[in-house]
Amino acid sequence: MSSKKKLQFYLDRMERELDRAMDFWITHSPDMSFGGFFNCVGRDGKVYDTDKYGWLQARQVWMYCKLYNETEKYHKDNVLQDAISGGEFIMKHLKRSEDGRCYFQVTREGKPVKIQRKLFTECFYAMAMAELGRATGNLKYTVEGESMLSRLIHWARVDDSDLGLTKLAGDKPVNSMAVPMMMLCVIDNVCAGNQALRSDYAVHEDWATQQILQHVQRDGKAILENVSPDGTQLPGYQGRLMNPGHAIEAGWFLLQRAIKTADKTLSKTAIQRFIVDPFDQGWDKDFGGIFYFLDVDGLSPVPLEWNMKLWWVHSEALIALLMAYQETGKASLLDMFDQVFEYSFGKFSDPEFGEWWGYLDRQGDPTHSFKGGPYKGCFHLPRCLHMCIKMLKSLLKNNGPRQSPVIKIKVI
């Protein structure tokens, strides 16, 4: 197959898959009685638990708005109305008025069930509000997104006492990669299209980028999930933990930033250190797919689910590898994309119902039949497909990578 035919093949398959996924969510997920979305949805769309999860409510609002804002096919009133229903639900029920913190879990009606001592629900809330503001033109959402972003910077950089963390004498301070990754992602989303705001947050984007880069360890050969605040390896198994999917996701966050700031060094690091190396280390040579966790010294990773294959890991790898190919034109990157594409569409895609299986065992067989659960919603797969479709269209239109290889990097 010629390169162009191949890209067209990916595009066709991904467009169909996005429609199948979105049909699934649009049909089965909205809660017509209380607003917002059902998250725990079985293979065939049947709701098996009515509690609502903060990360997933906000991500679904964001996803609907993103598609509404950027595609003709989903620029539809029903999509916007469902997004508004979700947006109103999270403004009313997710956010705690006294301090702006957001609940991790609420009942179907919106009564709070759980709050985390982490700031991730708030991150997704800010992204949802910003995108909903752009979709509706209603400033109240935009203001809400910007004001949450400002709170997030305060919690992440100035004072995290609102998070209610217990600080114990032996608890070593940690730079956990998820925090700067999310901050970089949220700033980028909330500031999209607002150059003045972006300038205000530039210093925080630089900070988040540097914090992510601290995770490059072992002479550049490994991305470690948890490091000390000054960027050294932590003792014990937490310090040795690698999460290849997370590294690869950070890779495309960094690569996007490198493109925006025309930073070639950052681009090289993003592609080689965060995308190619973790892909290579994380790929299961025996059964295919990317492991969930690894230990940098080859010891047993402690999490019980370390050898499972997760849908989001493979979604992130598809985005990252295609973006890296688009930037460099290196055929080896398209080969890696092809490898993940084959595995993912072969193993995660459900021929009967839309949206991917979330969890496979090491051998690649689904271990869970549901399509939505407490940590899996309308987000990773549609985001991946939407972004890849945009890149594939651009590659086909330009008859090849955006820039012919200007950045010379060694790719294994």
Next chain:
Amino acid sequence: MSSKKKLQFYLDRMERELDRAMDFWITHSPDMSFGGFFNCVGRDGKVYDTDKYGWLQARQVWMYCKLYNETEKYHKDNVLQDAISGGEFIMKHLKRSEDGRCYFQVTREGKPVKIQRKLFTECFYAMAMAELGRATGNLKYTVEGESMLSRLIHWARVDDSDLGLTKLAGDKPVNSMAVPMMMLCVIDNVCAGNQALRSDYAVHEDWATQQILQHVQRDGKAILENVSPDGTQLPGYQGRLMNPGHAIEAGWFLLQRAIKTADKTLSKTAIQRFIVDPFDQGWDKDFGGIFYFLDVDGLSPVPLEWNMKLWWVHSEALIALLMAYQETGKASLLDMFDQVFEYSFGKFSDPEFGEWWGYLDRQGDPTHSFKGGPYKGCFHLPRCLHMCIKMLKSLLKNNGPRQSPVIKIKVI
């Protein structure tokens, strides 16, 4: 093989396995510099993380003392000295002086890292102190165990505000089976040999027993892990969750109590509802072994690790099935014991190094190479082997079950 020969075969194998396991811990686990025990120990005994876990520190003290107190082979000075070292470490570093709460995790030196909003570390602390008091004859440990028991009753039944739980409007109150199970176990251990104390706590033993029995649901056909405080099924997937190993463990806790109180109804319920039915429902008909989690309606259990086979589940099943056989003399119970014995010694036992693998995939292959980790220590396997050895010796001595079948129950 005659029944007697079979029992002798189990006994020989279990005695060898106990020695192999205890050799492993006695050789590799003590921290000679700071006291207490290393918990994160690789297959060959190499320490891969030096943090110390509260549950496991206390359980190891308890296990050493139990063997010291009840067997000739382990009534050795080095065993007692290591137990005292552990006991002193947890008194000094695990317990927080201001409120008696115990840390879940401390550094090697004993600095606090984590505290849970649950009371399990404190339960194991009380058990360790009581058993250490009996081993040493030193009243300070006995008093410490009794005073922690009194605090535990306060937290479990009167006022749990010391636990620091956030109570949110939509967070349904739960009777989680682990709490009454642990309370029954702790009361039984702390009061052992002290009839006056046992009388004081009799009302709490009754309460814990009733709380466990509330988990019998679906017309007696299922043990659900979480129910409402008044014993009805909770909505959603948490309400449908079954943990067969936990039910089976509760089964032998209840059976022990039934024997002590000569309660034949309780004995029948313990054996049929908590041991036989969960064993039958939990056994993997395709690959053998007992699943970790199930959904009572046959939906996907939500935990990622639901289909793994865990060492503690199988250790508990061995104790429960042998105890049920000893009480009833039913051959079918010995057959089930044999089935778990074959699976466990075939799959969990490591021919090269002592102590079992902790975690197998559904197919029965080890997924983790370490013998000790943050949730696996010197406890379930040695407790199982020690208790089974005692029961097997008694069966062989009495030439059959303790009582010829006086309790007529239908066993599948």
